[in-house]
Ligand SMILES: Nc1ncnc2c1ncn2[C@@H]1O[C@H](COP(=O)(O)OP(=O)(O)OP(=O)(O)O)[C@@H](O)[C@H]1O
């Protein structure tokens with residue numbers, strides 16, 4: 001269904017010195033910096049698959065999805081969706097796909113939801129009978145009934161997202177791209193949305209490519225995940241596989257009494273554990289990653305307690321979340337190194 | 343294919359009208375304000391002609407006629423193509439343009455159909471009244487053919503406005519928001535309200551062959567004014583309209599291509 | 607006081623940052639000057655004077671009026687948008703007077719506008735377009751005082767209209783309407799003495815002629831002596847009345863926000 005070969009996207013970013021002088025200088029002579037957002041990606045997704053596409057912020061997920069939908073032309077490489085090259089036959093491709101971009105609405109801002117659907121019916125040339133049937137089904141599953149008469153601009157985020165999702169599936173597309181469809185939603189709405197996506201896949205065999213930062217979404221919806229980091233695919237396989245492959249990985253978060261900047265890994269465990277980068281928000285947090293094949297969690301905790309006064313600790317087990325955290329962490333470290341080199 | 347687009351346009355319009363009627367007060371305000379704006383311009387001409395008989399050989403009603411064609415042509419642009427103003431700051435900058443690219447219809451069509459500008463009706467209304475007032479005072483006998491030509495000329499004038507704005511709005515694909523440029527160029531149309539013969543030759547050529555605002559009012563009007571000396575050139579109006587629309591649309595497609603390869 | 611100076615200063619910087627708009631503006635003004643020049647040249651092609659004004663007098667009036675008109679509007683747009691997107695409630699909680707802040711910003715805007723735009727352009731006009739100087743240094747001085755009053759009146763009128771945004775949505779329409787009325791009655795397009803008698807009488811009772819016509823007529827000597835002083839008196843009247851009216855309307859509007867939530 002979706003075939004991607006050696007896909008690359010480089011963004012050109014114009015560099016400009018600040019101020020008026022910079023502006024004038026850039027008129028005559030522009031300096032560009034190339035950002036390789038996606039590097040030589042390959043993937044093959046079959047019809048009816050539900051694939052989670054994950055990676056840290058800025059990894060290149062949205063860029064990939066934009067190329068798959070035809071919004072963006074690749075720098076090099078090949079994309080075929082359902083036998084069509086999206087960025088060359090954009091309109092043709094568009095009638096077979098649906099998309100939700102979590103941050104932006106696809107609906108018509110000023111008019112009531114029902115009328116938006118009505119317009120979409122005509123835009124996608126959906127037969128009346130099919131339209132009615134589909135809409136009725138969606139209204140039931142997503143509880144849209146009370147929302148249909150309200151203009152989109154007056155809906156809350158969760159309400160909007162439900163309507164949005166229905167719009168993406170309305171024409172029974174073969175492929176649906178969901179870019180962070182659960183961003184900013186409460187748990188109840190998330191559950192409903194997940195159920196809806198699964199139901200669509202079961203009933204119509206819709207292929208789904210989903211990006212999200214919520215691992216719960218992935219565990220519940222997808223059989224397969226593709227992990228992208230800094231523009232390259234670093235894992236492509238089933239969730240089961242990754243769990244068994246990285247199943248021995250453990251991460252322990254330590255909350256220290258002292259600030260973490262002065263932290264150094266104790267001598268005894270230095271060879272077997274690794275410090276994961278953490279956010280700046282909590283200056284006392286230290287996260288250690290290790291494999292429980294080589295060292296036990298108890299030993300790590302014991303050693304830490306000996307050297308530092310630990311206020312609190314949490315042990316993350318081999319859930320997908322831990323694994324992803326570990327993988328992202330490495331990616332982030334790379335980024336930090338890059339910056340130092342520059 | 344075409345009938346599908348007509349149907350779609352009708353549906354878009356219907357939705358837009360519904361929104362408009364929701365804010366009835368604003369509809370009236372918009373129409374009224376544009377009428378007032380047009381009226382101020384006409385009043386100005388009237389005041390000046392209270393003190394002179396002819397402007398460079400052009401009578402009051404001839405000037406009025408030019409003015410009316412400019413207003414009516416512009417109103418076509420104002421009512422149906424007003425969204426062109428918003429390409430940069432409402433579509434490209436906030437990323438709303440992506441939405442148009444994943445729909446199975448022509449993105450330009452979708453973009454244009456997204457909005458109907460009620461305020462333009464005021465301009466249309468005034469324009470028609472002004473043309474109607476001036477018509478009997480022109481030394482030409484109005485038959486069916488003349489009427490037909492007049493309508494064609496006005497539509498052509500409208501599409502020249504559209505083509506020029508489309509061309510410069512398209513620059514937004516490279517520079518995010520080209521509104522200052524669009525606006526400046528649009529101000530050039532002020533020249534077109536008066537007979538081009540009052541200007542320096544350079545200006546006249548510029549407005550005829552480079553940015554063809556001359557064809558939005560003066561040349562079409564001159565066709566109906568005896569002895570104006572521009573009857574031949576006036577017949578080019580529809581041709582100029584078609585050529586500039588094709589050129590602008592070609593440019594738009596180039597812009598779209600650039601946009602989909604830079605993605606910003 | 608200090609903070610309002612700061613607002614004015616920041617606004618000047620903001621202005622400088624939008625250089626695209628600056629050039630667009632400058633270029634549009636130049637275009638307009640060209641249209642005006644050729645139009646009036648054509649008007650005068652078959653006569654030497656209209657209502658006692660020769661070509662030089664007329665073009666001087668029109669160009670100066672055009673420049674002055676650019677300064678008689680203000681930050682109404684800003685205020686209207688603040689009202690419209692609901693931010694006015696937040697603004698009202700801030701430790702400053704919103705109107706004073708807007709006027710301060712406007713002042714910053716106008717100063718930079720004058721220095722970067724109007725001044726160089728008017729020098730250009732002096733050199734190329736047969737513009738004359740005021741008839742005497744007294745009328746020149748009087749012009750500055752009168753122009754200041756005109757700008758003051760225009761600024762407050764602009765804010766007054768903007769407050770109507772509490773009751774309507776179509777801000778663009780409001781703006782266009784206001785501009786049409788002003789260019790109609792203020793004498794920004796032609797000197798009011800060219801208008802029919804009845805029209806002149808009506809505009810005598812409206813604040814608009816005090817914005818543009820009075821100062822420019824003083825400059826060009828259309829108004830002089832007692833007439834000029836009388837006109838200046840009417841400007842003072844309008845400046846004070848509009849200021850008071852604005853304060854009253856604003857407090858009514860604020861009540862509407864705080865009681866009815868906008
Ligand atoms: N239009 C653009 N111009 C230049 N650079 C861009 C553009 N869009 C994205 N980038 C850069 O490309 C990289 C990948 O961005 P992308 O939006 O694909 O990330 P993402 O994986 O979707 O991240 P997130 O999880 O934050 O949404 C980032 O470094 C980003 O800064």
Ligand SMILES: [Mg+2]
Nearest residue numbers: 061062063179
């Ligand atoms: Mg993203």
